[in-house]
Amino acid sequence: MSLWIRELTAGYRHRTVLERIALQPFPEGSLIGVIGRNGAGKSTLLKSLAGLQPYRGEVLFDNQPINLKNRGTLASQLGYLPQSLPQPTSLIAYETVFSASRAVINSFDRAKLEAAIEQVFATLGIRDLALRKLSELSGGQRQMIGLAQVLVRSPRLLLLDEPTSALDLHWQLNVLNSVRDVTREQGATAMVAIHDINLALRFCDQLLVLGQGGVLAQGPAQEVLTPQVLREAYGIEGRIERCSNGTPIVLCDRAIDH
Numbered sequence: 001m002s003l004w005i006r007e008l009t010a011g012y013r014h015r016t017v018l019e020r021i022a023l024q025p026f027p028e029g030s031l032i033g034v035i036g037r038n039g040a041g042k043s044t045l046l047k048s049l050a051g052l053q054p055y056r057g058e059v060l061f062d063n064q065p066i067n068l069k070n071r072g073t074l075a076s077q078l079g080y081l082p083q084s085l086p087q088p089t090s091l092i093a094y095e096t097v098f099s100a101s102r103a104v105i106n107s108f109d110r111a112k113l114e115a116a117i118e119q120v121f122a123t124l125g126i127r128d129l130a131l132r133k134l135s136e137l138s139g140g141q142r143q144m145i146g147l148a149q150v151l152v153r154s155p156r157l158l159l160l161d162e163p164t165s166a167l168d169l170h171w172q173l174n175v176l177n178s179v180r181d182v183t184r185e186q187g188a189t190a191m192v193a194i195h196d197i198n199l200a201l202r203f204c205d206q207l208l209v210l211g212q213g214g215v216l217a218q219g220p221a222q223e224v225l226t227p228q229v230l231r232e233a234y235g236i237e238g239r240i241e242r243c244s245n246g247t248p249i250v251l252c253d254r255a256i257d258h
Contacts, residue, residue, distance in 0.1 A: 002028060003049075003157060003189055008057035010041075010048045017041040018048075019213045020057070026189055026206055031180045033204035033221065034193045036233055040210040042193035043083065046159045049191070050080035061157055075104045079155030083162050085142045086149075088135035093126075093145045096134060100149040113152075120152045123178050139166040147175060151182060158183065158190035164199065172196070176203040197250045201225065209233050222248055231256065 004025060011017040018041040026032055034042045048055040051066045051074065059066045064074060086096065097117050121127045126144050134142060143166045150158060160179065164172040176192075180203050183190045191208075194200050200207060200221065207224040209217040211233045217224045230238040230250065237253040 002062045004060040006058040008055055010044050010055035017044045021215050028187045029184045030189055030205045031183050032191045032206045033200035034191055034208045035200055036210035043161050046161050050159050077156045079150035079158045081146055081150050081160045081163055085139055086146045090133055092131050092133055094130040097148050097152055101152050116152045120148050125174055156188045160192045162193050201248050
């Protein structure tokens with residue numbers, strides 16, 4: 001178990017978003033879906049774990065504190081993908097990934113890095129984008145390049161903030177499949193903030209449900225979501241059914257608050 005979170009409090013200016021949350025350690029190789037309503041603290045949690053914003057409490061990764069001061073030390077082990085897309089530039093996609101990786105990899109080996117980039121582009125199915133300028137790419141394509149920048153370094157902790165937000169259904173499935181496979185193969189831990197509950201149920205090993213400034217539920221994905229949790233987290237009357245192939249799906253009947 002490499003990630004420990006105890007009594008974490010974080011927010012913005014004078015507004016506390018998360019207050020004294022503590023999480024059970026997640027098994028290595030886990031893909032963790034972070035879900036909850038807008039403003040529940042999903043992005044705040046990921047930014048805090050990435051060492052990008054101050055917090056109170058204790059966050060340890062491999063027994064090293066994650067904070068603003070220590071972020072440089074852990075840069076090669078942490079991979080963070082923000083909600084914001086890579087900006088359109090005249091650089092080609094390959095150059096963008098190469099430059100970002102070289103900036104944080106301590107033992108730079110050009111041949112190994114080039115091989116890693118080739119592998120990640122193939123895994124994500126974006127080899128045809130490698131020589132295209134970012135200014136020529138759609139938002140979804142740039143989101144894929146941003147994900148490639150994270151995956152190519154093989155970080156042991158991946159923090160992905162809505163990595164499927166700009167993607168169509170085909171690419172949503174491709175991204176979550178790829179992240180799940182990479183996480184398991186490398187024994188990494190991945191936390192993915194995601195709005196689509198059914199995608200989270202389908203791909204994630206664990207779910208972390210945020211709401212009311214804290215953790216409403218945490219545990220195996222197919223055990224955590226109940227009608228009561230859906231009511232508390234989203235203010236809906238909902239139920240969990242199974243489709244014809246046995247995959248659980250959430251059906252929303254009605255909203256119960258305003």
